[in-house]
Amino acid sequence: MIEYLNPNASVGIEDTPYDLSVRVDGASTTTIGLLANGFPDSVEFLDEVGAALSRLRPGISLKTYNKGNATIPAPEKLLGEIGGDCVGVIAAYGH
Numbered sequence: 885m886i887e888y889l890n891p892n893a894s895v896g897i898e899d900t901p902y903d904l905s906v907r908v909d910g911a912s913t914t915t916i917g918l919l920a921n922g923f924p925d926s927v928e929f930l931d932e933v934g935a936a937l938s939r940l941r942p943g944i945s946l947k948t949y950n951k952g953n954a955t956i957p958a959p960e961k962l963l964g965e966i967g968g969d970c971v972g973v974i975a976a977y978g979h
Contacts, residue, residue, distance in 0.1 A: 906971050906972035908941050908944055913943055913944070913945045914941075914943070914944055914945065914971055914972075915944075915945040915946070915947060915969060915970045915971060916937065916944060916945070916946055916947075916970055916971070916972050916973065916974065917946075917947050917948075917949055917966045917969065917970035917972070917973035917974070918930040918933065918934050918946055918947070918948045918949065918973070918974050918976075919949045919950075919951060919958070919966065919973050919974070919975040919976070920948070920949070920950045920951065920976065920977070921950075921951045921954045921958075921975065921976070921977040922950065922951050922952045922953045922954040922977075923954045923977040926950075926954075926976060926977045927948070927950060929976055930948065930974070930976055931948075933974060933976065934946045934948070947966075947969055947970060949962060949965070949966055949973075954977060
C-alpha cells in the first residue's frame with residue numbers, strides 16, 4: 885500500500901496582510917528605486933525588472949542604486965538618498 889503525505893505543516897502564527905503599496909497611476913510621475921544588493925547579477929536582474937515596469941507603466945521614473953556589498957545592511961546614507969528620491973523601492977539580489 886502507498887501512503888501519500890501532505891508536506892504542508894500548520895502555521896504557528898496568523899497571516900498578516902501586506903498593506904504597503906505605491907500608486908503608480910496618475911498625473912504625476914512616480915519614482916521607484918531599484919536597489920541591488922551586490923550579489924552577482926543583481927544589477928542585471930533589476931535592469932530587466934525596470935524594463936518590464938517601464939513597459940507596463942510608461943510614465944514611471946526609475947532610479948537605480950547598488951548597495952555594493954551583500955554582506956552588510958544598506959548604509960543609512962544610501963537609505964536616506966532612496967527615501968528622499970523615491971516613493972517606493974524594489975530590492976533584489978542575484979545569484
